[in-house]
Amino acid sequence: MPAFDVILIACILYATFLFAVAFAAERLAARGRARWLRGGAVYTLSLSIYCTAWTFYGAVGYAARxxxxxxxxxxxxxxxxxxxxxxxxxxxxxxxxxxxxxxxxxxxxxxxxxxxxxxxxxxxxxxxxxxxxxxxxxxxxxxxxxxxxxxxxxxxxxxxxxxxxxxxxxxxxxxxxxxxxxxxxxxxxxxxxxxxxxxxxxxxxxxxxxxxxxxxxxxxxxxxxxxxxxxxxxxxxxxxxxxxxxxxxxxxxxxxxxxxxxxxxxxxxxxxxxxxxxxxxxxxxxxxxxxxxxxxxxxxxxxxxxxxxxxxxxxxxxxxxxxxxxxxxxxxxxxxxxxxxxxxxxxxxxxxxxxxxxxxxxGPSGAFVSxxxxxxxxxxxxxxxxxxxxxxxxxxxxxxxxxALASIGLISFAGIAQVLPAMIGGLFWRGATRVGAAAGLTLGLAIWVWTLFLPSFAGGLPEIVMTEGPFGAGWLRPEALFGIAGIDPILHTLCWSLLLNTGALVLLSLVTFPSPIERLQGAAMVNVFRTGPGARGWQPTHVEAEDLLVMAQRILGPAEAQAVFRAEAMRQGKLGYLPNPSQEFLERLERELAGSVGGATAHAMLGQMTGGGAVSVEELMRVADETAQIMEYSARLETQSRELARTAAQLREANEKLTRLSVQKDAFLGQISHELRTPMTSIRSFSEILRDGGMGDADRARFAGVIHDEALRLTRLLDDLLDLSVLESGQVSLRMAEEQLGAILDRAIQACDGGGPVRIERRGALDTVLVTDGDRLAQVFINLVMNCRKYALVAEPHLRITARRDGEMVEIDFVDNGPGIPTGEQEMMFEKFARGGDSRAAGGAGLGLAICREIMTRLGGTISYLPGQGGAAFRLRVPRALGHLRAAE
Amino acid sequence: MSAPGDPPFLERRSYRRRRLSDAARALPIFGTVLFMLPVLWAAGPGGTTARSGLYLFGCWFVLIVIAAALSRPLTRIAEAARDDKDDAR
Structure with a gap:
C-alpha cells in the first residue's frame, strides 16, 4: 500500500513531467524540429481525450452495473x-x-x-x-x-x-x-x-x-x-x-x-x-x-x-x-x-x-479603437x-x-448532441437557414435543460414539478413530456429534443429566406469539395490598406500581419506592405483574422472597416449558384469544342484541296516537260547530224524536214498551252456575232480539208441562228472532227453531226462509227494531256478536248461524252444567244 | 494501347475510385447493422455477456481491419481529387 503522500508526490512529479514534455515540444516546434509531433500517430493519440476518467474508471463501473x-x-x-x-x-x-x-x-x-x-x-x-x-x-x-x-x-x-x-x-x-x-x-x-x-x-x-x-x-x-x-x-x-x-x-x-x-x-x-x-x-x-x-x-x-x-x-x-x-x-x-x-x-x-x-x-468606433x-x-x-x-x-x-460517473457523462453528451442537426444540416443542405438553426438549437437546449439537466441536480427542480408538472401542467413533466411516461430519461430527452430540434430546423428553413451571406457560406460549405473556399464576400471598397494593416496588426501581431500584407502585395505585383484592398485580399484577410478571433467577429470587424456592405447582389448571383455556373461553363465548352471541330474539318478540307492542286500542278509540269522534250530530242539529234555534215542533199532535206515538223509540233503545243491558259484564267475576250450554226460548221469542216477520208453527214436544225463567238465554236468543231479523223480507224469512217433546238439551247451531237472510247477513259478524257490508247497516232499533245471544254464553258455551254452510240459520241450544248442568257442571269 | 473491347485505362481507374469510395461510405452502415444485431438474441438464453462480448469485439476488430485496408487507397483518391481540382483552376 503506497502511502498517501507517496501518491501525492507521484502525482506532482507526473504533472511536472507533463509540463516538461509540453515545454520541450513547444521549443522543438519553435525550432521547426517537431515534424513527428504533427504526424498521424500523434493526431490519433490526441483524439484519445475522448477517453476521459469516465472511460478509465467509469466504464468498469458501468459494466458492473x-x-x-x-x-x-x-x-x-x-x-x-x-x-x-x-x-x-x-x-x-x-x-x-x-x-x-x-x-x-x-x-x-x-x-x-x-x-x-x-x-x-x-x-x-x-x-x-x-x-x-x-x-x-x-x-x-x-x-x-x-x-x-x-x-x-x-x-x-x-x-x-x-x-x-x-x-x-x-x-x-x-x-x-x-x-x-x-x-x-x-x-x-x-x-x-x-x-x-x-x-x-x-x-x-x-x-x-x-x-x-x-x-x-x-x-x-x-x-x-x-x-x-x-x-x-x-x-x-x-x-x-x-x-x-x-x-x-x-x-x-x-x-x-x-x-x-x-x-x-x-x-x-x-x-x-x-x-x-x-x-x-x-x-x-x-x-x-x-x-x-x-x-x-x-x-x-x-x-x-x-x-x-x-x-x-x-x-x-x-x-x-x-x-x-x-x-x-x-x-x-x-x-x-x-x-x-x-x-x-x-x-x-x-x-x-x-x-x-x-x-x-x-467600443466607441469598434475596430478603429486603439x-x-x-x-x-x-x-x-x-x-x-x-x-x-x-x-x-x-x-x-x-x-x-x-x-455514478456514467450518468453525468451521458447528460453532457445529450446536451451537446443538440448541435448535431445544425451541423449536419449546415454541411449537407444548402437550404438550412439561420432562423431554422437558431430555433432548433434553442428548442433542443430548452428541452435538454428542462428534462435532463435540471433534474440531474439534487433539488434542481422542486419535487412537485417532477411529479405534477409546472403549475399543474402535467404534459410538461420533465420526465414525461406530452404525457408519455415510462421512457428511459436519457432516451426520453434524446428523442424529444432531437426530434423537435431537427423539426424546427427543417420547418423554419423551408419557410424562411436566407440572407446573401448565409447563401454564400452555405454554398461554400456544402460544395467544399467542388469549389474550395471560394465564396466571395466583399465588395471592392474605399477602405485604406493602411487602416486594414493597423487593425490586422492588433489582432495577428505586427510581424504576422506584415507578413500577410507583404505576401499579398507581392502577389499583386507591388512593393512594400500595402496591397490594394481587393476583394480577394479582403477575403483572405478575413480568413486570417477568423483563425484568431472567429469567423463572426472577423467578419464584423472587416464590415465596420469597409462600411458594412459585405455582399452585393451581383456577387451573390455570380457565385451563389455554382450548379448553374458549372452548367453554363460546360455548355460554353461544348459550343467551343463544336466550333473547333468545325474549323478543323474546314481546315482539313482546304488542306486536301491544296494537296490535290499541288499534285495536279506537279503532274501538269511533268507532262509538259515530257511533251516538250520528245520533239526537242529529235530536233537536237537531227541538227547535230546536219552540223557534222558529210551527207547527201536528199538526206539533208529529209533531216531538215524532220526538224521543221518537230518545230511545228512544238509550236502547236505551245499555242495550245497558251490558248488553254488564257481560257482557264478567264482572260479570253469573246467576239460575239450573229451567225448560222450551219455556216460555222461549214467553216470548221473546210478547215479540216472537208474531213479528209471521213464522210461527214449533217442534219437537224442547222439553220439556227446563234449569237456567240463563232470562231471559238468552230475551233471546238474542228477539234471534234480532227479527233474523228485520228481515232475512227475503220475502213469507211463516217461522222454524223446532228443539231437540235432545246429551248434556249442547241444540242449538237458528233457521233462516229469508230471503236469509241473505253469506259475507263471516258472520265479522264477532258483532262489535259489525256489521250486515247495509241498516243503516237494522235500526234497531239492531248490538249484538244481540254481546250474544247474550256471554250464551251466560256460560251455558256457544255461538252460531254455520250456513251452507247456505237462509236465515239460527243454532245455539245450551247446557248442560242449567249448575251440573252447572260442578261437573264 | 489497350486491347479492343477493354475500357480505356483512365475510365477504369476512375471507376475503381468511385467504387472504393462507395465501399468507404457503406462500411459504417455495415458496422451499424453488425452492432445492432445483438438486439435480436440478447433477450434469449444464449445472450450471455461473455459470448455477446466476443461477438461484438470480433465484429469491431473486423471493421478496424477493413478500415485500415481502405485508408491508404482512399488517401490516394483524396489527393488525386485535390490535384485534379488544382489543375482545373
Whole structure:
C-alpha cells in the first residue's frame, strides 16, 4: 500500500513531467524540429481525450452495473471514424478552408457568420461541459480518496478538488493561450495529451492483463468468471443500445474538445485516414478488458466498494502497489487531458463569440479603437479558462460528488448532441437557414435543460414539478413530456429534443429566406469539395490598406500581419506592405483574422472597416449558384469544342484541296516537260547530224524536214498551252456575232480539208441562228472532227453531226462509227494531256478536248461524252444567244 | 494501347475510385447493422455477456481491419481529387 503522500508526490512529479514534455515540444516546434509531433500517430493519440476518467474508471463501473452496455460509448465513435469518408472528411475540409476555430464558429460561420448562433452554441457547450469537468475533478479526488482511506486518513476532498482545478487552469493558460490563432497547433498541449494517451492506455491494459492472467488465471477462467458473475446474463435494452450508440457518435463530433482535436488541430487530411482505423483500435484496446475487470471485481471485492474505482481497488486488494500507482496515473491522465482541451476549446468559443462581439460593440468606433485586440482576446481566453474550471469546481461542490460517473457523462453528451442537426444540416443542405438553426438549437437546449439537466441536480427542480408538472401542467413533466411516461430519461430527452430540434430546423428553413451571406457560406460549405473556399464576400471598397494593416496588426501581431500584407502585395505585383484592398485580399484577410478571433467577429470587424456592405447582389448571383455556373461553363465548352471541330474539318478540307492542286500542278509540269522534250530530242539529234555534215542533199532535206515538223509540233503545243491558259484564267475576250450554226460548221469542216477520208453527214436544225463567238465554236468543231479523223480507224469512217433546238439551247451531237472510247477513259478524257490508247497516232499533245471544254464553258455551254452510240459520241450544248442568257442571269 | 473491347485505362481507374469510395461510405452502415444485431438474441438464453462480448469485439476488430485496408487507397483518391481540382483552376 503506497502511502498517501507517496501518491501525492507521484502525482506532482507526473504533472511536472507533463509540463516538461509540453515545454520541450513547444521549443522543438519553435525550432521547426517537431515534424513527428504533427504526424498521424500523434493526431490519433490526441483524439484519445475522448477517453476521459469516465472511460478509465467509469466504464468498469458501468459494466458492473449494466454489462455490455458501456461499449456503446465506443461503438458510436468507431462508426463515425470508419465512416470518415462521408462526414469527417467534409468537416475537416470545411474547418480548414474556413479557418474554423470551434464548433460554435462552424455553426456561426455556416449560418451567415451569425453572432447569435455562435453565442447560443457557446452557451450550450458551457452548460454541457461544466458537469463533465466536474466529473473529472470528482474522479481524481475519488481516486485520491481510495488511497487516503486505505491510509486511514480523511483528506479534505473539496480542497483537493480545488487544487487539481487550479493546477489544470495554470497548465491550460500556460500552453493553451500562447498564441491567438486557434488554427495553429498547440504543440505543447498536443504533446502532453499524446503522452497522457499512452500512459492511460498502458495503465489500463496493465491492469487488464494483471486481472485476466494473474488474478483470474487466464482467458478461459476469465470467460468462466464472467459467466458466473452477476452480469453474466446480458439484459440488453434495445432502445438504450441503439440510442446510446447514436448519442456517442453524435457527441464525438459535437463535443467542443473533440472538435478541437479532430478539426481545429488537424494539420493534414491524411491523418484522418490513419485515425480512421487507429483510433477505433485504441478504443478497442481501452475497452477490451473492461468486462473482465468488472466481473473479477464483482467477485473478489467487498460488496460495498465502488465499482467505479475497481481499476484502482483491484490492484490494491492484490497488494500490487506499483500497478495501483500506474492505474492512478492513468486515471489522472484521462481526467487532466480532457479538462485541459475542453477548457481551451470553451475559452476560444467564449472569447470569440461572447467577449469579442460585446467588446466590439461597446467600443466607441469598434475596430478603429486603439489598443491591442490580441490582448483583449487572450485575456478573455485566460479568464475564460479560469472561469470554466471554477464553474466545474462549483458544480463538483454543489452536486455533492455522489452520483455514478456514467450518468453525468451521458447528460453532457445529450446536451451537446443538440448541435448535431445544425451541423449536419449546415454541411449537407444548402437550404438550412439561420432562423431554422437558431430555433432548433434553442428548442433542443430548452428541452435538454428542462428534462435532463435540471433534474440531474439534487433539488434542481422542486419535487412537485417532477411529479405534477409546472403549475399543474402535467404534459410538461420533465420526465414525461406530452404525457408519455415510462421512457428511459436519457432516451426520453434524446428523442424529444432531437426530434423537435431537427423539426424546427427543417420547418423554419423551408419557410424562411436566407440572407446573401448565409447563401454564400452555405454554398461554400456544402460544395467544399467542388469549389474550395471560394465564396466571395466583399465588395471592392474605399477602405485604406493602411487602416486594414493597423487593425490586422492588433489582432495577428505586427510581424504576422506584415507578413500577410507583404505576401499579398507581392502577389499583386507591388512593393512594400500595402496591397490594394481587393476583394480577394479582403477575403483572405478575413480568413486570417477568423483563425484568431472567429469567423463572426472577423467578419464584423472587416464590415465596420469597409462600411458594412459585405455582399452585393451581383456577387451573390455570380457565385451563389455554382450548379448553374458549372452548367453554363460546360455548355460554353461544348459550343467551343463544336466550333473547333468545325474549323478543323474546314481546315482539313482546304488542306486536301491544296494537296490535290499541288499534285495536279506537279503532274501538269511533268507532262509538259515530257511533251516538250520528245520533239526537242529529235530536233537536237537531227541538227547535230546536219552540223557534222558529210551527207547527201536528199538526206539533208529529209533531216531538215524532220526538224521543221518537230518545230511545228512544238509550236502547236505551245499555242495550245497558251490558248488553254488564257481560257482557264478567264482572260479570253469573246467576239460575239450573229451567225448560222450551219455556216460555222461549214467553216470548221473546210478547215479540216472537208474531213479528209471521213464522210461527214449533217442534219437537224442547222439553220439556227446563234449569237456567240463563232470562231471559238468552230475551233471546238474542228477539234471534234480532227479527233474523228485520228481515232475512227475503220475502213469507211463516217461522222454524223446532228443539231437540235432545246429551248434556249442547241444540242449538237458528233457521233462516229469508230471503236469509241473505253469506259475507263471516258472520265479522264477532258483532262489535259489525256489521250486515247495509241498516243503516237494522235500526234497531239492531248490538249484538244481540254481546250474544247474550256471554250464551251466560256460560251455558256457544255461538252460531254455520250456513251452507247456505237462509236465515239460527243454532245455539245450551247446557248442560242449567249448575251440573252447572260442578261437573264 | 489497350486491347479492343477493354475500357480505356483512365475510365477504369476512375471507376475503381468511385467504387472504393462507395465501399468507404457503406462500411459504417455495415458496422451499424453488425452492432445492432445483438438486439435480436440478447433477450434469449444464449445472450450471455461473455459470448455477446466476443461477438461484438470480433465484429469491431473486423471493421478496424477493413478500415485500415481502405485508408491508404482512399488517401490516394483524396489527393488525386485535390490535384485534379488544382489543375482545373
Amino acid at each position: 449494466s454489462g455490455l452496455e458501456f461499449v456503446t460509448i465506443y461503438l458510436g465513435p468507431t462508426l463515425v471514424l470508419i465512416g470518415w469518408w462521408g462526414l469527417l472528411r467534409k468537416l475537416v475540409r470545411v474547418g480548414r478552408a474556413q479557418r474554423i476555430t470551434s464548433v460554435a464558429d462552424l455553426i456561426s460561420s455556416r449560418f451567415g457568420k451569425s453572432n447569435l448562433l455562435g453565442g447560443l452554441v457557446t452557451l450550450l457547450a458551457v452548460f454541457a461541459t461544466t458537469p463533465y469537468i466536474a466529473l473529472q475533478l470528482q474522479s481524481v479526488t475519488l481516486s485520491f480518496a481510495v488511497f487516503a482511506a486505505e491510509d486511514g486518513m480523511a483528506p479534505e476532498l473539496d480542497a483537493l478538488g480545488f487544487w487539481v482545478a487550479a493546477g489544470l487552469a495554470v497548465f491550460a493558460v500556460l500552453f493553451g493561450t500562447r498564441r491567438l490563432d486557434a488554427n495553429e497547433r498547440h504543440d505543447g498541449i498536443v504533446a502532453a495529451i499524446a503522452t497522457e494517451a499512452i500512459v492511460k492506455l498502458v495503465a489500463f491494459i496493465a491492469v487488464g492483463v494483471f486481472v485476466v492472467f494473474i488474478v483470474a488465471g487466464g482467458p478461459t477462467q476469465t470467460f468462466a468468471a464472467i459467466d458466473a458473475s452477476p452480469i453474466a446474463a446480458w439484459e440488453l435494452r434495445p432502445g438504450r443500445w441503439a440510442g446510446l450508440t447514436f448519442l456517442a457518435a453524435a457527441a464525438f463530433i459535437c463535443l467542443p474538445r473533440m472538435f478541437q482535436v479532430l478539426v481545429v488541430e488537424n494539420s493534414d487530411e491524411r491523418h484522418l485516414a490513419i485515425a480512421s482505423w487507429a483510433f477505433p483500435l485504441y478504443l478497442f484496446a481501452m475497452s477490451a478488458f473492461t468486462v473482465p475487470i468488472a466481473a473479477v471485481g464483482l467477485a473478489r471485492l467487498p460488496a460495498d466498494s465502488n465499482p467505479d474505482l475497481y481499476v484502482l481497488s483491484l490492484p490494491l486488494a492484490e497488494n500490487q502497489d506499483g500497478l495501483a500507482l500506474l492505474a492512478f496515473l492513468g486515471g489522472f491522465s484521462s481526467a487532466t487531458s480532457m479538462v485541459i482541451v475542453a477548457a481551451i476549446a470553451l475559452a476560444t468559443m467564449i472569447s470569440n463569440h461572447v467577449v469579442m462581439p460585446i467588446w466590439l460593440r461597446s 489598443g491591442d485586440v490580441r490582448n483583449v482576446a487572450l485575456s478573455a481566453r485566460r479568464i475564460s479558462i479560469v472561469g470554466i474550471l471554477g464553474l466545474g469546481y462549483l458544480y463538483f461542490r454543489l452536486s455533492g460528488g455522489g452520483e
